[in-house]
Amino acid sequence: MSGSERKSNLFKVAIVGGASLKGKEVRDALSERNFPSVDIKLLDDEDALGQLEQVNDEPTFIQSVSPEQLEGVDFAFLAADQLSTAGNWSTARDAGCDLIDLSYALENNTDVELRAPWVERELGHVREAGLKTAPVVVAHPAAVTLAILLARLQKVTPLRLASAVIGQPASEYGRRGMDELHDQTVNLLSFQQMPTAVFGAQAAFNMYVESVKDAAPTLAESEARIVRHFKKITRGEVITPSVLLVQTPVFHGYTVAVFLLTEADTTAEALQKALDGPHVNPSDDAEDYPSNVNIAGVDRILASVRGDGAGGNGYWLFAAFDNLRLPALQAVECAEEMALTRPRGTLQ
Numbered sequence: 001m002s003g004s005e006r007k008s009n010l011f012k013v014a015i016v017g018g019a020s021l022k023g024k025e026v027r028d029a030l031s032e033r034n035f036p037s038v039d040i041k042l043l044d045d046e047d048a049l050g051q052l053e054q055v056n057d058e059p060t061f062i063q064s065v066s067p068e069q070l071e072g073v074d075f076a077f078l079a080a081d082q083l084s085t086a087g088n089w090s091t092a093r094d095a096g097c098d099l100i101d102l103s104y105a106l107e108n109n110t111d112v113e114l115r116a117p118w119v120e121r122e123l124g125h126v127r128e129a130g131l132k133t134a135p136v137v138v139a140h141p142a143a144v145t146l147a148i149l150l151a152r153l154q155k156v157t158p159l160r161l162a163s164a165v166i167g168q169p170a171s172e173y174g175r176r177g178m179d180e181l182h183d184q185t186v187n188l189l190s191f192q193q194m195p196t197a198v199f200g201a202q203a204a205f206n207m208y209v210e211s212v213k214d215a216a217p218t219l220a221e222s223e224a225r226i227v228r229h230f231k232k233i234t235r236g237e238v239i240t241p242s243v244l245l246v247q248t249p250v251f252h253g254y255t256v257a258v259f260l261l262t263e264a265d266t267t268a269e270a271l272q273k274a275l276d277g278p279h280v281n282p283s284d285d286a287e288d289y290p291s292n293v294n295i296a297g298v299d300r301i302l303a304s305v306r307g308d309g310a311g312g313n314g315y316w317l318f319a320a321f322d323n324l325r326l327p328a329l330q331a332v333e334c335a336e337e338m339a340l341t342r343p344r345g346t347l348q
Contacts, residue, residue: 010038014073017080018042019062022102025328026077070095075335098338099135100331107137116233117333118279119147133338141326143229145301151238156274161261162241167248173198209246219245253292258317272305290320
């Protein structure tokens with residue numbers, strides 16, 4: 001209506017990092033969950049400006065991260081890499097946006113909340129709704145996955161020990177990581193020099209755990225983040241696992257191998273049955289067995305349990321999950337909760 005305003009029950013949304021892999025997943029999650037948005041803007045750094053993307057089957061262009069583009073925006077999803085988010089987030093804050101950070105750039109700020117809605121429901125953590133919402137950092141998906149799985153296993157028998165080896169994919173470094181793994185693979189097969197700008201080392205046909213200084217973040221930093229996030233979201237209610245993060249030569253999807261030592265006698269069947277529930281699909285079937293291939297685009301954690309070959313009370317839990325989809329779904333869930341207390345905007 002020209003020259004007048006009407007109240008709207010819909011929100012304006014911006015995805016800062018709209019051209020990124022995480023940005024695409026946030027777009028999909030907003031659509032699938034029917035988030036009440038009247039407008040979704042895709043914003044990114046200069047190298048992505050003008051790129052054509054789709055939002056709700058409608059074509060749209062990537063635009064700059066500027067006060068003008070963020071004016072009137074209710075929710076800003078920070079889906080770029082950590083360095084880019086560190087340079088852009090204050091622009092969204094100053095524009096009055098509620099912030100949901102998927103890059104971890106804000107996790108050391110004092111006025112943010114580390115959120116994992118799936119874990120909060122699993123452990124019965126009730127959040128008090130306030131009139132003012134703090135910026136949200138979405139917990140690392142490996143921490144979320146370990147928290148849910150170990151919390152359910154504890155219901156069968158107390159766990160004496162949990163030790164996790166986590167395989168990190170190239171997509172954790174975004175499109176740059178995917179492209180460099182591809183280029184390394186091609187160059188190795190054609191006996192050419194490999195690019196190492198992202199990984200700082202050979203990632204193709206290789207696995208390593210050493211902290212490579214040229215990578216950002218390093219494996220050591222990501223490993224520490226997983227443990228730190230796990231402790232915060234579980235609040236000491238779940239056994240804290242030992243964690244070893246391994247860079248794997250795969251493009252997408254995390255895998256987690258956890259050795260468990262139980263206090264009492266139980267069976268692999270009982271432990272696997274305990275995993276069944278929201279967000280987890282325990283299975284030994286070939287079509288649903290945990291693997292990088294089977295979890296692509298899946299919004300659940302695939303998991304399987306078997307006894308340790310040495311016998312006794314030792315068991316192996318193997319799980320896989322989509323490292324882009326799980327954070328995106330929980331980020332949108334956080335926005336849905338924040339929307340309950342945010343005043344509705346107006347449409348011109």
